[in-house]
Amino acid sequence: MILKIENQALDYAWGSKTLISDYFATAATGKPMAEIWFGTHPSNPSRIAGQPQENLLQRLGHELPFLVKVLAAASPLSIQAHPNSKQAQRGFSRENSKQIPLDSPVRNYKDDRHKPEVIVALVDGFEALSGFRPQLEIREIMAVLEAAGGDLGEYASHWKKQVADIGAVFNQMLSLGFRAKTLIDELGAIETENQVAAKAIEVSKGIAVYYPDDPGVLVTLLMNHVTLVAGEALAVKAGQVHAYLAGIGVEVMAASDNVLRGGLTKKHIDLAELGQVLDFDSVDVAKLTPKVLARGLGLYECGIDDFLLYKVQLDGGTVLADLNLPGEGILLCTTGQLVVSNSIGETSTLRRGEAAYISDDAKLFTLSSNGNGFFVTATK
Secondary structure, eight states: OEEEEEOOOBOOTTBBSSHHHHHHTOOOOSSOBOEEEESOOTTSOOEETTEEEEEHHHHHSSOOSEEEEEEEESSOOOEEEOOOHHHHHHHHHHHHHTTOOTTOTTOSOSSSOOOOEEEEESSTTEEEEEEEOOHHHHHHHHHHHHHHOHHHHHHHHHHHHTTTOHHHHHHHHHTOGGGHHHHHHHHHTOOOSOHHHHHHHHHHHHHHTTOTTOTHHHHGGGEEEEEEOTTOEEEEOTTOOEEEEEEEEEEEEESOOOOEEEESSSSOOOHHHHHHHOOOSBOOOOEEOOEEEETTEEEEOOOOTTOEEEEEEEESSOOEEEEEOSSOEEEEEEEEEEEEEETTSOEEEEETTOEEEEOSSSSEEEEESEEEEEEEEOOO
């Protein structure tokens, strides 16, 4: 079964009004177009194209283990992390026992599943913060702040001594409350020739434009800054602190909506629960590129068991014929057009921005035409 699917863009405040419409050559809504979801998650399942009264979850009768999104950020998303499976199960059960409604703004766990994810840049310059920096870099940054003096210098002197316990520094920063604005203002006046500190401060200053009194601005100094070019990807594991800052990309994740936030947001923050979820070890951030499997087909080895993520690049002369389908999947066309057919005689043409669900009742499928896109499949 091949089904074209569609969805409306969600208008989260951080979303861009132009990135999605410009990239996919579609009409702008005049509102932020932050995310377009392709999948079966109950909170926003895709609709069957041409049949607006029926969604994919209703048609299938079961949920997919993954969710595909187009994400477009004009301003920074919240500093956040996602739980592992055991944490999600415990948290979901605990909040259910307290009878906290699923749509409550103070609810941490919307389901009982983990949420590892990967983001692939569609254009050059996708920016993100991911994982904590090496301790030596954090000490270097704090030393520059200390030398600048003022209230921020005093705090930095204290934090520099505590770098071996990043969790303590993280919590102290996020507990600053109204005092954060003074420190952020002082941060904005600092200039340094130290390259590590200069870059970290530059990124934090840019974020402060949107969140001038949010203590999360200071936390960004502790995090690795990453810039992706088109086609590069970043994998985010359970417990890994991160924040997407700007750009448009395709995001694939385990089918969960569990988010623990720590800053750069007006939404609910539960520092105690976030502290239980976070991994405070330093992370060596690796940019992923697809491993070539065949001409026109590459696999992102992102280390996530819930799905396989493939990049499709067809130039008109390339046909990916009789591919084995390990599980049901979603194909998203990002440029040009892709023609998908299967071994039971079904065919569908996807144009830029269109997506299709492909079931595993036909074990073989073929991709052709002239276009690029992403294919995500369950692993079983």
